Amino acid sequence: MMLGGIFGNTLLRLMPYFKPHALSVLWLFVFSFLDVLCKVLSPVLIGHIFDECFELSEAGVDVKWQTLSFLLLVLLIIYLGDAFFSWITDWKSVEIVQNMSGCLREDLTRHILKLDVKFFEKEGTGALMSRVTNDVELIRQGLGNSAVQMISTFIMLLLMLVVMLFLNWRLAVAVCFMIPLVLGLSRFVIRQTRQHFAKQQKLLSELSRFAEEELQSMRLIKGFGCEDLRLSKFKNINDRFADVGAKAQIYSGLLMPLLRVLDNVSYIVVAVLGALLAFKGLVTIGVIQTFLLYTKQFLRPINRMATQINEIQAALAGAARVFEVFDCKREVDSEETSCVPRRLKGAVKFENVSFGYSAEKCVLNNVSFEVKPGETVAIIGRTGVGKTTLVNLLLRFFDVNGGSIKLDDVDVRDLPLSFLRRSVAIVPQDVFLFSESIRYNIVYGMDSVEDDKVDFVAKAANIDGVVSRMPDGYDTVLTCCGENVSSGQKQLFSMARVMLREAAVFVLDEATSNMDQHTECLIQDAVTKLRKEKTCLLIAHRLSTVRNADRIVVLSDGGVAEVGTHDELMAKHGVYYEIYSADIES
Known part of the structure; x- marks a missing residue:
């Protein structure tokens, strides 16, 4: 087989994409055949002209002008037909x-x-x-x-x-x-x-x-x-x-x-x-x-x-x-199920969660803790301990290797992915903004949002002042990846985007890391407004941002080392005390 087995199989896999155009393909073959027929007939007609229109005689060559004129006219029609059918074949194929x-x-x-x-x-x-x-x-x-x-x-x-x-x-x-x-x-x-x-x-x-x-x-x-x-x-x-x-x-x-x-x-x-x-x-x-x-x-x-x-x-x-x-298949199963709660309270429970990005390296081992509805829980630990991994597992970017994660006592694997990710809103550390208007970036993922609601979340996220200084307000188009705004302003835009969603759980993944003090205060103020009604998970880099959390979960060596309030954990003089003291000294 000239194209080879693998290419033959590839060609077969492309065939379903031609099926909806079966009638057009049929017409394409018809016009292509007529085009070819014109090309095949023209040499025959030229040969016929030589045999029928010219005769050798003693006086030289006798020309049958009437026959020649007729055959030349037919030849011209064939050439015109060739041009027409060639054009229409190209058009249909394109x-x-x-x-x-x-x-x-x-x-x-x-x-x-x-x-x-x-x-x-x-x-x-x-x-x-x-x-x-x-x-x-x-x-x-x-x-x-x-x-x-x-x-x-x-x-x-x-x-x-x-x-x-x-x-x-x-x-x-x-x-x-x-x-x-x-x-x-x-x-x-x-x-x-x-x-x-x-x-x-x-x-x-x-x-x-x-x-x-x-x-x-x-x-x-x-x-x-x-x-x-x-x-x-x-x-x-x-x-x-x-x-x-x-x-x-x-x-x-x-x-x-x-x-x-x-x-x-x-x-x-x-x-x-x-x-x-x-x-x-x-x-x-x-x-x-x-x-x-x-x-x-x-x-x-x-x-x-x-x-x-x-x-x-x-x-x-x-x-x-x-x-x-x-041929790449998703490892996270996303089949729609009937298990869709009417309204989530926002309770999150990690039960003996174990996970590793590869079989050789285990990141989390039997991690268990609970977040009650409306509670703000901070998750801290040294770099690489698995803080962001917990968020990835909650959103089912990956599935746990062992144990379970529950949202209102329902295993997240039993919830449709679309429902789960609408119910958990995240402010990531690295915010991505589209090359669209500020309004588009705030309402991203929402079908239709009234202007009053956009204004409300902008004020709540403390970006109304930033927007008012923009040349076209909410219609100002951001450059690629939002390069015409600062990293702190990106976080505030992301905060407004999250506030607009009616999610049961909010996750802030090191949202204030590498921020100046003024921007951090603005974000902290926005977080305080969020905490009043929603369940919040704070993945913290700066420990100064977690002091007011209802509880703090300290991760160490792949597991939960300590759980408690700031004062309780400081009194224990354990892992949290060491991390906090080092953070204060730095």
């Missing part, structure tokens, strides 16, 4: 493949959005961007142009073969004897190029990922004077990409010159054999003329087929990489 690739890209994006956080940590943004954009575009180009043209070429070859056998089987055999050589040569070259196309796409993905990382970390690179180091690394990837691309082009570029040699040899063979047969009276001049035209039209499509197969190879290599993403 329409079909544009719709198909659009659906594929949409399904891919939908699937990516459903995958676990673990998948994104493993793959990287650049690689995924390459698959959603570059690989899908390869599919569109390969199937939109090359595949349709290859089908037309195949139909043309069959029709020309039938006509040639009808006109003169000897000349037909002379034309066809080159086909095994052409196919054998094409098969050899395509085998060599296939692996290089796949490698090229992988390296393109790596280049995209590197470039994205480069742009995002530009300040860090310049701050540490690492421009030469990064350039060296980029050059390494770029050189490998260029090397693989060059090898692919060398092999694919070798094909056309060799095929042209075979094309010319075939032309000479037909011309010589045709002359010999003409001397014997076995063929007419018109038939020879038809065969000479067919020789170019017959082998040239085979030449094109080889190129088209190369392009389809690249498209299927891209499709294989796209389906690699489709």
Whole structure:
């Protein structure tokens, strides 16, 4: 099989995307057939003109002008039909493949959005961007142009073969004897190029990922004077990409010159054999003329087929990489269940929770504590102890390896993911803001929100003053990742976003770390307003932010070391006392 088993399976997986366009595909074949028919008939008609319109006589050449005029008119109509059907075939193929690739890209994006956080940590943004954009575009180009043209070429070859056998089987055999050589040569070259196309796409993905990382970390690179180091690394990837691309082009570029040699040899063979047969009276001049035209039209499509197969190879290599993403399954089960409480009180319970990001490394071991409705509980511990991991487990970015996490006495694994994540709102340490208006960023995830409510949460989150200083107020468009606002203002926007959601549990994951004192006070004030009605979990870096919590859970060595109020824990002179004392000294 020329395209190989893996590419054949990939092609089969693409077929469902063509199914909704079955009628359009049928019309495409009809127009393609008519286009090919025009191309096949024109050489026959030209040969017929030579035989029917010109006769040798003693006076020279007699021309049958009436017949010639009629046949030339028919030939003109055929050429116009060829142009029309060629145009409509291209138009229909573009329409079909544009719709198909659009659906594929949409399904891919939908699937990516459903995958676990673990998948994104493993793959990287650049690689995924390459698959959603570059690989899908390869599919569109390969199937939109090359595949349709290859089908037309195949139909043309069959029709020309039938006509040639009808006109003169000897000349037909002379034309066809080159086909095994052409196919054998094409098969050899395509085998060599296939692996290089796949490698090229992988390296393109790596280049995209590197470039994205480069742009995002530009300040860090310049701050540490690492421009030469990064350039060296980029050059390494770029050189490998260029090397693989060059090898692919060398092999694919070798094909056309060799095929042209075979094309010319075939032309000479037909011309010589045709002359010999003409001397014997076995063929007419018109038939020879038809065969000479067919020789170019017959082998040239085979030449094109080889190129088209190369392009389809690249498209299927891209499709294989796209389906690699489709084959990634989520580990966190998200099946909808009937277990949806009407209203959550906000009770959270961790019962003997154990978890590790890998089998070799256990982060949490038999962690148990409870948060009552409306209670504010701070979770503290040294770096890497698993504070943020608890939040990830609560939101089911990962599932526990052992034990359970309950929300109002219902295991979070029994709740629909959409319901769970609407019920638990989080202010992360690293806030992401979209390149949209301030209003869009605040109401993100909400269907429709009245302006009064947006104003209310803005005041509650202490960002109304920030917004009033913006040139267009709430309609001010933020730059990429919110780079035209400070990190503290980002946190306040995120706080407003959380306040707007009617969640039962609020989580602040080190929301005040690396903040100036003024911004920290603003955030603390917003947290105080939240605490009045909702259950709050505070993941704390600065211990000064947890003193007013109802209870403090201290994590150490993968488990719960202590639980109590600030005063109770200080009196114990345990782990909390050591961490707090070190924090005060620093």
